[in-house]
Amino acid sequence: MDFGEVKEGSARVRTAENAFYNPHMEFSRDFSSLAVAALDGALPDGAKLRICDGMSATGIRGIRYAIENRNVEAVTFVDMDKAACELTAENAKANGLQDFAALSSEPEKKSTVQGGADGGRAPIFRVVEDDINHHLYRGGEKFNFVELDPFGSPVPFIRSALLNLRASKHGFLSVTATDTAVLCGAHQKACIINYGARPLHTYFCHEAAVRVLAGHVVQVAAAMHLGIRPLFLLSKRHYVKGIFEVSKSASAAYDSMMRLGYVSFCPKCLAIKTMTKPMLPSICESCGAGGTGADGGSAPIWGGPMWLGELHDKGVLERMQQANSERRYGNRVEIANTLLLMRQEMGMPAFYYDMHAVADHFRAMPKPFDRIVAALQDKGYTVSRTHFNGLAIKTNAPAKDVADAITIQ
Numbered sequence: 001m002d003f004g005e006v007k008e009g010s011a012r013v014r015t016a017e018n019a020f021y022n023p024h025m026e027f028s029r030d031f032s033s034l035a036v037a038a039l040d041g042a043l044p045d046g047a048k049l050r051i052c053d054g055m056s057a058t059g060i061r062g063i064r065y066a067i068e069n070r071n072v073e074a075v076t077f078v079d080m081d082k083a084a085c086e087l088t089a090e091n092a093k094a095n096g097l098q099d100f101a102a103l104s105s106e107p108e109k110k111s112t113v114q115g116g117a118d119g120g121r122a123p124i125f126r127v128v129e130d131d132i133n134h135h136l137y138r139g140g141e142k143f144n145f146v147e148l149d150p151f152g153s154p155v156p157f158i159r160s161a162l163l164n165l166r167a168s169k170h171g172f173l174s175v176t177a178t179d180t181a182v183l184c185g186a187h188q189k190a191c192i193i194n195y196g197a198r199p200l201h202t203y204f205c206h207e208a209a210v211r212v213l214a215g216h217v218v219q220v221a222a223a224m225h226l227g228i229r230p231l232f233l234l235s236k237r238h239y240v241k242g243i244f245e246v247s248k249s250a251s252a253a254y255d256s257m258m259r260l261g262y263v264s265f266c267p268k269c270l271a272i273k274t275m276t277k278p279m280l281p282s283i284c285e286s287c288g289a290g291g292t293g294a295d296g297g298s299a300p301i302w303g304g305p306m307w308l309g310e311l312h313d314k315g316v317l318e319r320m321q322q323a324n325s326e327r328r329y330g331n332r333v334e335i336a337n338t339l340l341l342m343r344q345e346m347g348m349p350a351f352y353y354d355m356h357a358v359a360d361h362f363r364a365m366p367k368p369f370d371r372i373v374a375a376l377q378d379k380g381y382t383v384s385r386t387h388f389n390g391l392a393i394k395t396n397a398p399a400k401d402v403a404d405a406i407t408i409q
């Protein structure tokens with residue numbers, strides 16, 4: 001890899017061999033920066049975001065949040081790696097953020113530095129070389145937006161992030177997970193241990209993955225009397241990402257817990273059934289698989305507990321669409337498509353049918369997409385595409401009708 005200056009969004013940062021930078025995560029940073037824009041006005045009394053960029057590496061994520069949006073007051077970059085911290089400080093300054101340390105020693109500068117996204121005072125930054133858990137638990141700084149972008153699983157950091165956000169009563173938790181093999185069920189035991197949920201290793205595992213992650217956040221938060229609501233849940237390439245609204249309220253925590261549940265999936269007829277209580281059928285209600293006789297070996301598999309509530313916030317997605325149309329991101333077309341699909345999948349049942357997987361399962365050819373949709377709509381069902389899988393549909397039709405609509409017999 002070539003180490004030098006990179007331009008992403010409105011930022012230019014220097015990369016270096018000893019600080020992690022992954023160009024393939026640009027989409028994730030674009031998408032998240034749009035979500036930050038969508039949070040303008042979301043906090044009481046017009047409060048701005050005080051962001052903790054928990055694993056900053058080059059600092060590019062927090063820098064972009066700060067300079068591309070007018071609703072960011074300050075960013076604290078935390079990384080346990082000394083070289084990453086030094087590079088982050090250099091990059092933050094080079095992108096016009098105000099150094100808190102310099103400001104404290106020269107107070108007259110405070111009101112003169114310009115450069116924020118609205119042309120006003122530039123956001124303040126500081127860099128802390130520390131373990132993120134230690135920094136968040138210490139509680140010296142009260143954040144209302146915490147970013148967790150670790151290598152692999154965010155699980156070890158979610159508790160400290162929520163505890164810190166609790167002090168602000170209302171805030172946002174932004175989480176990336178790259179342990180998708182675990183969340184998608186390739187390593188079932190690891191998912192049960194790390195996320196407290198049984199994953200589903202099937203063709204709709206990407207949606208199950210974001211729901212398992214969200215379900216875990218809900219459960220950790222509930223014990224602190226924090227309610228959780230996803231603003232979006234994204235599955236992309238090798239990672240999943242969610243931004244959650246966090247509000248301090250025992251009743252909100254209870255409401256979030258009530259949105260957790262289980263899913264059962266019949267590997268024979270492909271019926272998907274979600275339920276809020278763990279009343280797990282050993283025989284498929286749809287086709288009888290799992291009983292005695294020839295079907296005895298194909299009992300439904302199940303996963304959960306996981307988030308079964310709405311995947312995204314409509315207002316946030318609309319404001320992200322608006323912000324995306326006003327920016328010149330290289331990924332803007334792909335982002336626009338993703339946001340459109342997310343809008344379409346709202347209000348639809350949990351999980352989806354992969355048209356090719358369904359056709360393969362019944363040893364048939366799939367019909368063209370438009371014919372599948374028309375066949376289901378003609379029977380009065382609703383159908384949408386989904387961002388989780390470009391070859392899949394969401395529908396309220398039962399598996400039997402989905403199979404009939406998809407396959408050419």
Ligand SMILES: C[S@@+](CC[C@H](N)C(=O)[O-])C[C@H]1O[C@@H](n2cnc3c(N)ncnc32)[C@H](O)[C@@H]1O
Nearest residue numbers: 020055056057061079080081131132149150151
């Ligand atoms: C995936 S990189 C972050 C990438 C960055 N956010 C970006 O968008 O380019 C993970 C970073 O977390 C740091 N890190 C890992 N464990 C940490 C911990 N416990 N506390 C603080 N930083 C940590 C690593 O040094 C590394 O720089």
Ligand SMILES: [Zn+2]
Nearest residue numbers: 266269284287
């Ligand atoms: Zn069945």
